[in-house]
Amino acid sequence: MRKRDRAPKTYNRLTHPLVRDGKGGPLRRATWDEALAKAAEGFRNARVAHGPDAFAMLSCARATNEMNYVAQKFTRVVMGTNNVDSCNRTCHAPSVAGLSAVFGSGGGTSSYEEVEHTDLIVMWGSNARFAHPIFFQHVLKGIRNGARMYAVDPRRTSTAEWAESWLGPNVGTDIPLAHAVAREIIHAGLHNEAFIERATSGFEEFRALVEPWTLSLAEKVTGVPAAAIRDLAHAYARAERAQLCWTLGITEHHNGTDNVRALINLALLTGHVGRYGAGVQPLRGQNNVQGGGDMGAIPNRLPGFQDILDDGHRAKFEAAWDTVIPPRYGMTLTDMFEAMGPTAGHRSLRAVYCIGENPAQSEADSEQALRRLAALDHLVVQDIFLTKTAELADVVLPATASWAETDGTTTNSERRVQRVRAALTPPGEAREDIDIICEIAERLGHAWKFADAESVWNELRALSPDHFGMTYDRLEEHQGLQWPCPDLEALPSSFLHGRLWDPDPELRGRRAPFGLVEHDPPVDLTDESYPLRLTTGRRLDSYNTGVQSGGFASPLRRGEYVELCPEDAERYGVVVGEEVRVASRRGTVIAPVWVDPGLRPGLAFMTMHFPDEVDTNLLTIEANCPIAGTAEFKASAIRIEKLDVAVRS
Amino acid sequence: MTAIPLQPPRRLVEFTLDDEPVRVPEGATVLDACRAAGKDIPTLCEGDTLTPKNACRVCVVEVEGARTLAPACSRRAEPGMEVRTDTERARHSRRLVLELLASSVDLSTTPRVQEWLKEYEAKPDRFGPDAARLNESPKVDNDLYVRDYDKCILCYKCVDACGEQWQNTFAIAVAGRGFDARIAVEHDAPLTDSACVYCGNCIEVCPTGALSFKSEFDMRAAGTWDESAQTETTTVCAYCGVGCNLTLHVQDNEIVKVTSPHDNPVTHGNLCIKGRFGYQHVQNRD
Numbered sequence: 001m002r003k004r005d006r007a008p009k010t011y012n013r014l015t016h017p018l019v020r021d022g023k024g025g026p027l028r029r030a031t032w033d034e035a036l037a038k039a040a041e042g043f044r045n046a047r048v049a050h051g052p053d054a055f056a057m058l059s060c061a062r063a064t065n066e067m068n069y070v071a072q073k074f075t076r077v078v079m080g081t082n083n084v085d086s087c088n089r090t091c092h093a094p095s096v097a098g099l100s101a102v103f104g105s106g107g108g109t110s111s112y113e114e115v116e117h118t119d120l121i122v123m124w125g126s127n128a129r130f131a132h133p134i135f136f137q138h139v140l141k142g143i144r145n146g147a148r149m150y151a152v153d154p155r156r157t158s159t160a161e162w163a164e165s166w167l168g169p170n171v172g173t174d175i176p177l178a179h180a181v182a183r184e185i186i187h188a189g190l191h192n193e194a195f196i197e198r199a200t201s202g203f204e205e206f207r208a209l210v211e212p213w214t215l216s217l218a219e220k221v222t223g224v225p226a227a228a229i230r231d232l233a234h235a236y237a238r239a240e241r242a243q244l245c246w247t248l249g250i251t252e253h254h255n256g257t258d259n260v261r262a263l264i265n266l267a268l269l270t271g272h273v274g275r276y277g278a279g280v281q282p283l284r285g286q287n288n289v290q291g292g293g294d295m296g297a298i299p300n301r302l303p304g305f306q307d308i309l310d311d312g313h314r315a316k317f318e319a320a321w322d323t324v325i326p327p328r329y330g331m332t333l334t335d336m337f338e339a340m341g342p343t344a345g346h347r348s349l350r351a352v353y354c355i356g357e358n359p360a361q362s363e364a365d366s367e368q369a370l371r372r373l374a375a376l377d378h379l380v381v382q383d384i385f386l387t388k389t390a391e392l393a394d395v396v397l398p399a400t401a402s403w404a405e406t407d408g409t410t411t412n413s414e415r416r417v418q419r420v421r422a423a424l425t426p427p428g429e430a431r432e433d434i435d436i437i438c439e440i441a442e443r444l445g446h447a448w449k450f451a452d453a454e455s456v457w458n459e460l461r462a463l464s465p466d467h468f469g470m471t472y473d474r475l476e477e478h479q480g481l482q483w484p485c486p487d488l489e490a491l492p493s494s495f496l497h498g499r500l501w502d503p504d505p506e507l508r509g510r511r512a513p514f515g516l517v518e519h520d521p522p523v524d525l526t527d528e529s530y531p532l533r534l535t536t537g538r539r540l541d542s543y544n545t546g547v548q549s550g551g552f553a554s555p556l557r558r559g560e561y562v563e564l565c566p567e568d569a570e571r572y573g574v575v576v577g578e579e580v581r582v583a584s585r586r587g588t589v590i591a592p593v594w595v596d597p598g599l600r601p602g603l604a605f606m607t608m609h610f611p612d613e614v615d616t617n618l619l620t621i622e623a624n625c626p627i628a629g630t631a632e633f634k635a636s637a638i639r640i641e642k643l644d645v646a647v648r649s
Numbered sequence: 650m651t652a653i654p655l656q657p658p659r660r661l662v663e664f665t666l667d668d669e670p671v672r673v674p675e676g677a678t679v680l681d682a683c684r685a686a687g688k689d690i691p692t693l694c695e696g697d698t699l700t701p702k703n704a705c706r707v708c709v710v711e712v713e714g715a716r717t718l719a720p721a722c723s724r725r726a727e728p729g730m731e732v733r734t735d736t737e738r739a740r741h742s743r744r745l746v747l748e749l750l751a752s753s754v755d756l757s758t759t760p761r762v763q764e765w766l767k768e769y770e771a772k773p774d775r776f777g778p779d780a781a782r783l784n785e786s787p788k789v790d791n792d793l794y795v796r797d798y799d800k801c802i803l804c805y806k807c808v809d810a811c812g813e814q815w816q817n818t819f820a821i822a823v824a825g826r827g828f829d830a831r832i833a834v835e836h837d838a839p840l841t842d843s844a845c846v847y848c849g850n851c852i853e854v855c856p857t858g859a860l861s862f863k864s865e866f867d868m869r870a871a872g873t874w875d876e877s878a879q880t881e882t883t884t885v886c887a888y889c890g891v892g893c894n895l896t897l898h899v900q901d902n903e904i905v906k907v908t909s910p911h912d913n914p915v916t917h918g919n920l921c922i923k924g925r926f927g928y929q930h931v932q933n934r935d
Contacts (some may be wrong), residue, residue, distance in 0.1 A: 001699075010849075010930075010933060011930065011933065012933045012934065012935060013931070013932075013933055013934050013935075015934070015935070022801060048705065060749070062887060067708045090703070112891075112915060115912065129890060132889050132890070132891050133846075133848065133891075133922075134891050134893050134915065134916055134919060134920065134924070135891045135920035136922060137816070137817075137919055138916075140817050144813065268664055282807075283889075283890065283891070284676075284890025285739070285890055286890055287885060287887050287888060287889070287890060287892065288890075288892060289885060289890055383683055384931070385930075393868060394759070401887070401931040402887070403884055403885060403886065403887035403895075404884060404887070404897060404904070404928070404931050405931070410818060410885050410892065411892075412885075412890055412891060412892025412915065413890045413891060414892070414915075416892060416914075416915070418885050418892055418894065418915075419883075419884070419885070420884040421882050421883060421884045422882070422906070423880065423882035423884060423899050423904070423932065424899060424932070425667070427904050427934040427935075428934075445789065463881075479894070479910070479912075479913055480914070481890075501918040519862070540846060540848070540922060541923065541925060542923075543888050543889075543927070547930070548887065548888070548927065548930045549888075549927055549930075550930070551930030551931075551933055552793075552926050552927050552929040553791075553792035553793065553921060554793070554846060554847065554926070554927075555791040555840070555841050555845075556847060556922065557795065558848070606809045636806075649700040
C-alpha cells in the first residue's frame with residue numbers, strides 16, 4: 001500500500017501542444033501545425049474507415065456558449081454526426097429530460113430573486129449551503145422575509161440547519177416520498193383542481209398511481225416519520241407560492257429522470273409553477289452546463305434547444321450551415337463510453353475529441369472508463385491542464401481558461417446569459433478553444449471565419465429565437481438576460497410557463513403531463529457483505545475532480561475521508577483519522593475516517609474532490625438512467641474494513 | 650391566483666437641498682439625493698448593500714428644525730424638508746470625526762480619506778503622539794486573507810455582512826464594550842478555529858483595508874501593490890452553475906484580488922470561497 005500523500009496534487013497549465021508517436025509511446029512536445037495536422041488526420045481516418053458515427057465530441061460545460069456552439073457545429077457539419085455531449089450527462093441531464101418532457105423546455109422555471117419573495121422553499125436532495133452558496137443567500141433572504149424552508153436529504157446537512165423541518169429519506173426513496181406527499185395532498189383536498197383541469201393531463205392515472213403510498217407505507221419505505229411527510233404535504237399545498245429546488249441528490253440515480261418527474265408532479269398538483277415566486281428549479285453544477293445544452297452540445301437538440309427530429313428545425317440549420325444533418329439522435333456521453341472498446345461491436349467509437357472534460361476521473365466506475373478511453377484509435381484532448389484524461393490522448397492541445405482568458409457568454413441556473421471577459425493573457429502557446437476547433441475544421445475542408453466571440457454569438461442568435469434578443473450590448477447593459485428573450489426591446493419574464501395559467505386554451509398550449517413513475521430502489525443493493533449505503537457530494541471549498549479547486553490554499557480543506565455516523569464508527573471500532581479499507585462490488589480504496597453526526601446508521605459519505613488521493617469513483621456504480629444516461633453516483637453499497645497493522649505502516 | 654405582485658408605485662418626494670429643489674423616489678435617503686445631485690458627501694460606514702448602521706457620523710448634514718445633525722446615509726427624504734450639507738456645523742462635525750478616527754486608526758489604506766482630511770482641514774495630530782491606538786500586528790493566520798485591526802474603525806459592516814444581512818455564518822461579532830470594543834471571532838481564536846467559511850464577504854464591505862486579501866497584504870508589504878497598474882475585468886465564476894459575477898483585479902497578468910459588482914442581480918457583491926479565492930489554478934503557469 002502506498003502511503004497517502006496529504007497535499008492535493010496541483011496541476012500546472014499546459015503551455016504547448018503534445019503528441020504521441022504511436023500507442024504506448026510517450027507524449028512529446030510538438031508545434032501547433034504538427035499537432036493540428038495529427039488531430040485532423042485521426043478524425044479524417046476514423047470517418048473514412050468507419051463512417052461519421054465513429055466520431056464523438058465531448059464538449060465542455062465549463063466553456064462559453066460560443067465555444068459550445070462551434071463544437072457542436074464541428075460535430076454536425078465537419079464530422080456529420082450528432083454524437084456530441086458533455087458532462088451535463090453526469091449531473092443534471094435528468095433535470096433537462098424531465099423538465100422538457102413536462103413543459104417542453106429544459107430550464108428551471110423561476111429566478112433566484114423569486115426565492116426571496118416566496119412563501120415556502122423545498123430543498124430536495126440539495127446541499128445548496130455548500131454546493132451553491134450564493135443561491136443559498138437568496139434562500140436565506142427568503143427565510144428572513146418569512147418563507148419557511150423544508151430540507152429533504154438523507155444527510156442532515158448545513159442546508160438542513162436552516163430548515164423548518166428536515167426529512168431524511170433513505171437513499172433512493174425519493175419517489176415513494178413524493179408520491180406519499182401527493183397522495184396526502186389529494187386526500188386532504190388540497191390539490192389545485194382548476195389548474196389540474198385546465199393545464200395538466202394524466203391526473204386520474206396519477207391519482208391511482210399514488211393511491212397505495214399511504215403515509216404509513218411511505219414511512220416504512222423511506223424512513224421518514226409519517227407526521228413529517230404529512231406536514232410537508234400540507235405546507236407545500238397550502239402555501240400561496242412555493243419553490244421546489246433540487247440538485248444531484250435527485251438526478252444522480254439510475255432513475256434520475258423519474259425522480260425529477262416525481263417532484264414536478266407535486267408542482268403540477270398544487271399549481272406551484274408558472275407564477276412569480278412559484279416554480280421548480282434544478283440548481284446546476286457547472287458554470288455553463290445550462291448553456292452547453294442550450295447551444296446544442298447535446299445529442300438530441302440543435303442550438304436553441306430545438307429538436308433534431310423536427311424537419312423544420314433541421315431544414316433551417318441545414319440551410320444556414322450548407323450541410324445535411326442526420327435525422328436521428330446521436331450518442332449520449334453514456335452511450336459513447338459504452339461504444340468504446342472491443343465489446344461495442346459495429347456501433348463502436350474510434351475517435352473522440354474531448355474539450356475541457358476529465359471523464360477518466362469523473363465517470364462512475366473510473367477503472368472501466370480508463371480502459372475504454374485507452375482503447376480508442378484516436379483521442380484528442382483540449383484542456384488547460386494535463387489531466388488524467390489528457391495523459392491518455394494522442395494529441396493534447398493547450399487551451400485558454402474560458403472564464404478568465406476569453407470573451408463570450410455563459411448561461412446560469414436561472415437561464416441568465418452573462419458575459420465572460422478576458423482578463424489575463426494565456427500562458428505560453430495556449431490558444432482559444434474556438435480558434436483551435438476552427439483550425440481543425442479548416443484542415444478537414446471547412447474554412448470558417450469568426451472574427452471574434454460576438455460573431456459566433458450573432459450566428460447563434462440568428463438561428464435561436466430564444467436568444468435573438470440578447471445582443472452583447474444588451475447583455476452588458478442589463479447584467480445578463482434570461483431566455484427566452486426573442487425581442488430586441490422587451491425585457492424577458494423572470495419565470496417560465498405563465499402560459500399554463502392563461503384563460504384561453506389556445507394560448508395555454510400543450511398540457512403538462514403528470515409523470516407516471518414507479519419506485520425503483522438503487523441498483524447496488526446493500527447486503528451482509530456490503531452493508532453500508534455510500535452516497536457522494538460536494539464540500540464547500542472544493543469542486544468536482546479538484547483540478548481547479550486544488551490550486552488554492554483553502555484553510556477548510558482536509559482531504560478525502562469516508563464519513564460515518566458516530567454509531568457506525570463505534571460499531572466498526574474506528575476513530576477519526578484512522579485509515580480503513582472501503583470496498584464496493586467494483587473496487588477498493590483506502591481512506592481515513594471522519595465522523596459526522598449528520599449521517600445516520602448505515603449511511604456513509606464521500607466526495608470526488610481528491611481522485612488522485614482517493615478515487616471514490618472506483619467504488620461508484622455505472623447504473624445509468626435509461627432516459628438521461630446519468631449514473632447512480634448517489635447510491636453504492638460498501639463495507640468498511642479495519643486495516644491490520646502491517647498494512648497500516 | 651396568477652396576479653404578479655407589482656412593486657407599490659413609488660412617488661417622488663420633493664424637498665430642498667442646499668436651497669435647490671430636488672425630487673427623489675419615495676424611500677430614498679438624503680445621501681441618495683446628494684449623490685444624484687452630484688454632491689460629494691464623505692462616507693465610511695455606509696455600504697450600498699447593507700442597512701445603514703450610523704456608526705461613523707462622517708456623512709452628517711443639517712436638517713432645518715432638527716435639534717441634532719442627521720446622518721445622510723440613513724435619513725430618509727421627506728417632502729418639504731430643508732437640508733444643508735455644507736454648513737459650518739456639519740463641516741465642524743465631520744472634521745472632528747475625521748480627526749478622532751485618523752488619530753486612533755491607521756487610515757493609510759482608506760480610499761479618499763486623505764482628500765477629506767484636507768478638505769475639512771482636519772488635524773489629527775493635535776491630540777499628540779499618545780493618542781490611543783490598538784498597536785497590534787496584523788493577524789495572518791491563513792493563506793487567504795489578513796485582519797489588521799489597527800485599521801479598523803468599528804463600522805460593523807463586516808459583522809453585518811457575515812451575519813444576518815448576507816452570509817449568515819456569524820463567525821465574527823463585536824467583542825467588548827466601550828473603548829474595549831473590537832471585532833473578533835468567538836473567544837478571539839485564530840480564524841482557522843472559528844466558524845469562518847472564507848467567503849471574503851467581509852473584505853468586500855470593509856471601508857479601510859483592515860480586512861484584505863493576503864495577496865494584497867503581501868504585495869503592499871513588498872512595495873509592489875500598484876492600483877494604477879491594475880485592470881478590473883468583470884466575468885463569470887468558473888465553478889458551480891449559479892453564475893456569480895467576478896471582477897478580477899489583475900496586475901502584471903496575475904489576479905491579485907477578486908470582488909463582485911454590488912448591483913449584480915446574482916451576487917449583490919457576495920461570493921463564496923471558491924469564487925473569491927479559487928483562481929490560482931489559471932495562473933499556475935510553470
